[in-house]
Amino acid sequence: MSEQDAVEDGLAELEALPGGARAALEAVLMVIDEPATSEELAAGLNVTVAVVEDLLQDLQREYSGYTVKAPDVDAVGFAAASTAPRGFELRNVAGGWRIYSRSEFADIVGRFVLEGQTTRLTQAALETLAVIAYRQPVSRARVSAIRGVNVDSVVRTLTQRGLIEDSGNDPESGAVLYRTTSYFLERMGIGSVAELPQLSPHLPGLEGIDEYYDASRM
Secondary structure (H helix, E strand, C coil): CCHHHHHHHHHHHHHCCCCHHHHHHHHHHHHCCCCECHHHHHHHHCCCHHHHHHHHHHHHHHHCCECCCHHHHHHHCHHHHECCCCCEEEEEECCEEEEEECHHHHHHHHHHCCCCCCCCCCHHHHHHHHHHHHHCCEEHHHHHHHHCCCCHHHHHHHHHCCCEEEEEECCCCCCEEEEECHHHHHHHCCCCHHHCCCCHHHCCCCCCHHHHHHHHCC
16 A cells, blocks of 8 residues: 555545544644644644645634635625634644633633642742743853852752753853753743844843843853
8 A cells, every 4th residue: 555545544534533634633632732743743643744734724713713714705705704713722832733722811711720729930930031041052150140149949940840951061161051942932832932022122221231241151
């Protein structure tokens, strides 16, 4: 049996299930605990990446309230083409696809989660994470110099939480360098660190910027 025949058989098997391949993909998306790439989803369903990407786009439109593809809207009418958006959405985050609750419902979801069920990061941890995110790859010594305090325990906490990871060693000092992880991108809802907000509009002025960078190189 050729590879094409195997793919066609896999698709036919999915279409025989309730809801077809689309529902099968949705079932997988409901149980994954981290974003999955189109290639990973295609391999799991035994279909082509092109098929999976078409299905992902269909599901994304449906969850956002659009039930037919744009070229078909004129034929069925706008009212029939759209429905109420779901409380969840399909996002492509950190290089993969996953279902998330909509940001508009963050307050409601937050109230539902009992206080204390999840441990929040401390202010010190948030500040350290911000430094690493914007200066990565960066050593603990450099982060300590920027923050003006020892960050060893905070770095360990961030590593245990899966928000930062070892990125090798500094070629000059041999110090361990740290960078943010794909889990960090997922939690931030962005695809790469390039999408982090720019800091320059929030700086009061550029006076002393040379001293800042000198300190950060320590």
